[in-house]
Amino acid sequence: MILHIDMDAFFAAIEQRDNPALRNKPVIVSGNSARSVVSTASYEARRFGIRSAMPVFTAKQKCDHLIIVPGNMKKYQAVSKEIMAILVQFSPLVEPVSIDEAYVDIHGCERLFGSSEQIARAIKKTIYAKLSLTSSIGIAPIKFLAKIASDMNKPDGLTRIEPAQVDDFISTLPIQKVPGIGKNTMNQMKCLQIKTLGDIKKYNPHLLTLKFGKMGPRLLALANGIDPSKVEPRHTRKSISGETTLSKDISDFEAVKQIILGQSQRVGKDLRKKDLVCGNVFIKLKFSDFSQITRSRKLDTFICSSAAIFNEALSLYKKILLKKKIRLIGVGVTALKDKHTPVQLQLLQDPDNHKEQWESVDSAVDSLSEKFGSHIVKKASLSQITPRRKFNDK
Numbered sequence: 001m002i003l004h005i006d007m008d009a010f011f012a013a014i015e016q017r018d019n020p021a022l023r024n025k026p027v028i029v030s031g032n033s034a035r036s037v038v039s040t041a042s043y044e045a046r047r048f049g050i051r052s053a054m055p056v057f058t059a060k061q062k063c064d065h066l067i068i069v070p071g072n073m074k075k076y077q078a079v080s081k082e083i084m085a086i087l088v089q090f091s092p093l094v095e096p097v098s099i100d101e102a103y104v105d106i107h108g109c110e111r112l113f114g115s116s117e118q119i120a121r122a123i124k125k126t127i128y129a130k131l132s133l134t135s136s137i138g139i140a141p142i143k144f145l146a147k148i149a150s151d152m153n154k155p156d157g158l159t160r161i162e163p164a165q166v167d168d169f170i171s172t173l174p175i176q177k178v179p180g181i182g183k184n185t186m187n188q189m190k191c192l193q194i195k196t197l198g199d200i201k202k203y204n205p206h207l208l209t210l211k212f213g214k215m216g217p218r219l220l221a222l223a224n225g226i227d228p229s230k231v232e233p234r235h236t237r238k239s240i241s242g243e244t245t246l247s248k249d250i251s252d253f254e255a256v257k258q259i260i261l262g263q264s265q266r267v268g269k270d271l272r273k274k275d276l277v278c279g280n281v282f283i284k285l286k287f288s289d290f291s292q293i294t295r296s297r298k299l300d301t302f303i304c305s306s307a308a309i310f311n312e313a314l315s316l317y318k319k320i321l322l323k324k325k326i327r328l329i330g331v332g333v334t335a336l337k338d339k340h341t342p343v344q345l346q347l348l349q350d351p352d353n354h355k356e357q358w359e360s361v362d363s364a365v366d367s368l369s370e371k372f373g374s375h376i377v378k379k380a381s382l383s384q385i386t387p388r389r390k391f392n393d394k
C-alpha cells in the first residue's frame with residue numbers, strides 16, 4: 001500500500017498556529033503586490049469561495065474582512081523538512097512531491113508499525129504532536145489513487161481505497177480529478193464524451209495517443225488500475241523554476257528578454273548551489289486573459305550555466321507567436337541530475353560552445369553574491385531593469 005500525505009492549508013495553517021490572532025479567521029497567504037495571487041487560503045477563507053491561485057483582489061471581493069499575510073518561505077521550508085523527517089521514521093521510501101506533500105511506500109513496514117491504517121494514524125498523530133498541524137492521508141494500492149484519496153476528506157482526513165474497490169472507484173472517478181488533466185485536455189475529453197476515468201477504456205490506445213500524445217497510454221493504464229510509477233525517494237528535486245507576475249501586462253520583446261534573463265540567472269544559481277545539471281529547459285507564459293502555455297526543449301547535453309539556460313529559454317520564447325499581452329513569465333529546468341554523475345562526453349564538441357568559460361564565470365558570480373548579496377554582480381543588461389519584477393510565492 002502507498003500513502004499520500006498532504007498537509008492541510010499548509011502555509012495558512014502555519015501562520016494561524018504561530019499567531020493566535022489569526023486562528024478561526026479567514027486568512028490567506030500571498031504576495032503583497034496588487035496583482036498577487038492566493039498562495040494558500042485557510043479553511044475559514046475557503047468558506048467564502050476563496051481558492052489558491054485566485055487573484056488577491058478577487059479574494060478580497062469575496063470576503064471583506066479577509067486577512068492577508070505575507071508568505072515566509074524559509075519558515076515553511078523548515079517545517080517541511082521536519083515533516084519529511086517524521087515520514088522517514090516510518091519508511092525509508094519517502095518521495096516528497098512538493099513542500100507539503102509526499103508519498104510513502106509502506107511495503108514491508110507493517111510488521112514494525114501495524115496495518116497501513118495504523119501507520120497513517122501514527123503519522124498524523126506524530127505530525128500533530130510535534131508541529132501542531134493537521135494533515136490528510138490517502139491510502140491506496142497505487143500512487144495516483146493515494147493522491148486522490150488524500151484529497152477526499154480534507155482537512156484532517158484519512159481515506160483508504162481497498163484493492164477490491166479500485167475498479168469501482170476508477171469507473172466513477174471524474175476525469176478532471178486525474179492528476180495532469182488540464183483545461184485543454186478537458187475540452188478534448190468532452191468531445192470524446194469521457195466523463196470518468198473508466199470511460200477512457202472505450203477507446204483504443206492508438207486513438208488515445210493521437211488525441212493526448214504520451215498521456216494517452218498512461219491514462220489507459222490508470223483506467224485499468226495500473227500506475228507504473230513507483231515511490232522514488234530522492235535527494236534532489238525534479239525541477240527548479242521561478243516565475244514572475246508582472247506589475248503590468250507587457251509584450252515588448254526587450255522587456256520580456258530582461259525578465260527571462262533575470263530568471264535564468266536565479267534558476268542557474270539555484271541549480272549550481274545544489275550541484276545539479278539539467279537536461280531540459282522550459283518557459284511558461286500566462287497571458288492577459290489568464291490562459292497559459294509552456295514550451296520546453298530537451299537538450300543534447302546537460303547544462304548549469306545561467307547563460308546557457310537563458311539562451312535556451314529565449315529561443316523557446318522567440319518561437320511563440322504572441323497574440324496577447326503577457327501577465328506572467330516563468331523559466332525552469334527539469335531532467336535534473338547530480339553534476340558529478342559521470343556522463344559520456346560528447347563526441348563532437350562545438351568549438352564555439354563557451355560552456356566551460358561560462359560555468360567558471362557563473363561560479364565566480366555565485367560566490368561573490370553569496371558573500372555580498374545578489375545585487376553585487378549582475379549581467380550588464382540587467383542593471384537597467386526597472387523594479388517591476390515581483391516574485392510570487394511559488
Ligand SMILES: [Mg+2]
Nearest residue numbers: 006007009100
Ligand atoms: Mg496541501
